Every structure is written in structure tokens, then in C-alpha cells.
Amino acid sequence: METNLILSKESSESEIKRYFNAVLELSKSNNEFPINLDEVWMLVYGRKSDAAEALQRDFIENVDYKVLRKNPQNSNGGRPSIEYRLSVSCMEFFIARKVRPVFEVYRQVFHKTTAQALPSGNRPTDSLTEQVKASLAWVEGVAGFLNLDNPTKLEMLKQVAGPLGMPVPVCVPMHAPADKIDLTTNRRDRDPYYDLYISGKIKSATKLLREHGSKMKARTFNKLLVEKGYLEVVTVPSDTRGQRTYNKITEAGLEFGVNLSIGSQKDVWPLWFPDRFGRLLDLVKRS
Numbered sequence: 001m002e003t004n005l006i007l008s009k010e011s012s013e014s015e016i017k018r019y020f021n022a023v024l025e026l027s028k029s030n031n032e033f034p035i036n037l038d039e040v041w042m043l044v045y046g047r048k049s050d051a052a053e054a055l056q057r058d059f060i061e062n063v064d065y066k067v068l069r070k071n072p073q074n075s076n077g078g079r080p081s082i083e084y085r086l087s088v089s090c091m092e093f094f095i096a097r098k099v100r101p102v103f104e105v106y107r108q109v110f111h112k113t114t115a116q117a118l119p120s121g122n123r124p125t126d127s128l129t130e131q132v133k134a135s136l137a138w139v140e141g142v143a144g145f146l147n148l149d150n151p152t153k154l155e156m157l158k159q160v161a162g163p164l165g166m167p168v169p170v171c172v173p174m175h176a177p178a179d180k181i182d183l184t185t186n187r188r189d190r191d192p193y194y195d196l197y198i199s200g201k202i203k204s205a206t207k208l209l210r211e212h213g214s215k216m217k218a219r220t221f222n223k224l225l226v227e228k229g230y231l232e233v234v235t236v237p238s239d240t241r242g243q244r245t246y247n248k249i250t251e252a253g254l255e256f257g258v259n260l261s262i263g264s265q266k267d268v269w270p271l272w273f274p275d276r277f278g279r280l281l282d283l284v285k286r287s
Contacts, residue, residue, distance in 0.1 A: 008042040013105055020109040023088065033066050033085035040086075040095050043102055055084060055094060058215055060224070060285060064090035093215045193260045193271070202258060202271040211274070212281060222247055222270075224284045230256065231270060256280040 026034035041051035068083040096106040225231035230253030259268035
């Protein structure tokens with residue numbers, strides 16, 4: 001199913017909004033890749049080949065986009081035509097965020113659910129300050145009511161901060177006790193890798209992905225690491241929630257990083273060597 005619309009730098013605001021509304025409806029029908037690159041590349045790029053090259057360089061096939069090869073048995077002997085289908089999140093970072101007027105329309109269509117999710121008495125006003133206050137109050141209220149952990153709170157903050165253009169802090173795992181963070185102490189039980197973390201010689205995947213200019217989410221990166229055998233998900237008993245999980249670098253992955261101990265429960269936090277992260281990222285991107 002197509003939107004039957006093709007956008008370009010000359011497209012009007014109403015045309016762009018009509019297109020995004022059509023994409024929104026397609027995405028609601030469990031269409032993971034509802035956007036045809038042919039419909040949007042002209043908003044940013046001068047040639048489709050440049051757009052396709054940037055897409056393949058900066059995003060992950062079958063995660064952010066998929067490739068459809070049409071007419072593989074070309075009777076005229078020519079190359080089969082290739083169609084690129086994008087996910088909504090891929091289109092946001094690949095196209096919409098690169099053109100301010102386009103992104104403003106995109107926000108109106110795709111991010112308006114943030115305001116609608118708030119109670120009527122707390123919906124944000126036109127003031128950015130009021131929007132921030134209302135959004136944070138909503139996150140705090142939901143998190144407290146459901147007793148959510150820090151990583152889940154962070155995901156909620158990302159959902160409300162993105163539309164407002166606000167930065168989101170990097171989350172330090174909630175298991176880390178204060179004495180692990182206070183470097184003024186000389187506790188003998190402190191993980192020796194912690195000094196490497198503080199000095200910047202090992203870093204989180206979130207930070208390194210950002211430093212490498214990658215649009216990939218840390219969650220997606222970790223999932224691919226598990227598939228490649230560089231990371232594993234460990235499940236252990238929990239006194240409060242029955243069981244809990246955390247990620248741990250495998251033997252194969254220790255070439256690229258270390259497991260930092262973060263608390264009395266012996267959980268670990270995977271951290272990576274900056275000078276080897278580029279090679280790890282290339283390995284992960286390979287199909």
C-alpha cells in the first residue's frame with residue numbers, strides 16, 4: 001500500500017502534512033516499513049543515489065529499512081530495480097530532522113500523542129516551560145504509581161523530551177551504589193575498571209554511538225551484539241521483582257570492552273574501549 005504522494009523541496013506544508021498523515025495511518029496497520037524512499041529523498045538530497053548511499057552507511061538493513069528487489073529476472077538484461085522501505089523512526093532521523101520546516105510538520109503529526117496522553121488539566125500550553133513542567137509531572141506520576149525502575153523512566157523521558165527538543169541524560173544503572181560513584185573514597189572493593197570509566201578509557205554504548213555519529217539506539221545495538229555473540233542477557237533472581245536481567249559481554253566480546261561490576265548484587269555494566277568501538281560497530285552492521 002502506497003501513500004500516492006511524492007515530496008520534494010518545493011512541496012507545500014499542507015502536502016507534507018497530508019503525506020505524514022497517510023504514513024501515520026499505514027504505520028497503524030502493522031506496516032513496519034511504510035515509507036518508500038522514492039517518496040521522500042528529494043526533501044534533502046539532490047540525487048537518489050546519494051540518499052541510498054547515506055541510508056546504507058548510517059542505518060541498519062532489516063532494522064531501520066529493508067530492500068526490495070523488483071524484476072530480478074530482467075528480460076532486457078538490465079539491473080533489477082531496487083526499492084528502499086523505511087521505518088517511521090528511520091525517516092525521522094534520515095529525512096525529517098534535517099529540514100526544520102519538514103520536522104515541524106512531522107512533530108505536529110507524530111508527536112501530538114504526547115500532549116493527548118496527559119490528563120486534561122495538565123495538558124501543556126503554548127509555553128515551552130509549561131510543556132516541560134507538565135511532561136515531567138506526568139512521567140513522575142506514572143513512574144511513582146507503577147513503581148518503575150530508572151531505565152523505564154528514561155525511556156518515558158525520551159518519549160516526552162524528543163518532541164520538545166530537550167536533551168535526555170545518560171542513565172547510570174540503578175544498581176550502582178553511591179560508594180561506586182564517589183571517587184574520593186579508596187574502597188578496596190571498588191571495581192578496578194571504574195577508574196577507567198571515570199577517565200574515559202571505557203565508555204557506554206550510548207555515548208560511543210553518539211560520538212561515532214550513529215543514529216542507532218543503544219537498545220538496537222545491544223540486540224545486534226547478542227545476535228553476533230558479543231553480548232549475552234543474564235537472568236538472575238531478584239528479591240523485589242522475582243527476577244531481573246542485565247547484559248554481560250561474552251568471551252568473544254572482551255576484545256572490545258569489559259564488564260564493570262555495579263553493586264553488591266554482582267550485576268555488571270558492559271563498557272567499551274573507544275579505540276576499538278568503530279571496528280565493533282562495523283562488525284555489528286554486517287548482515
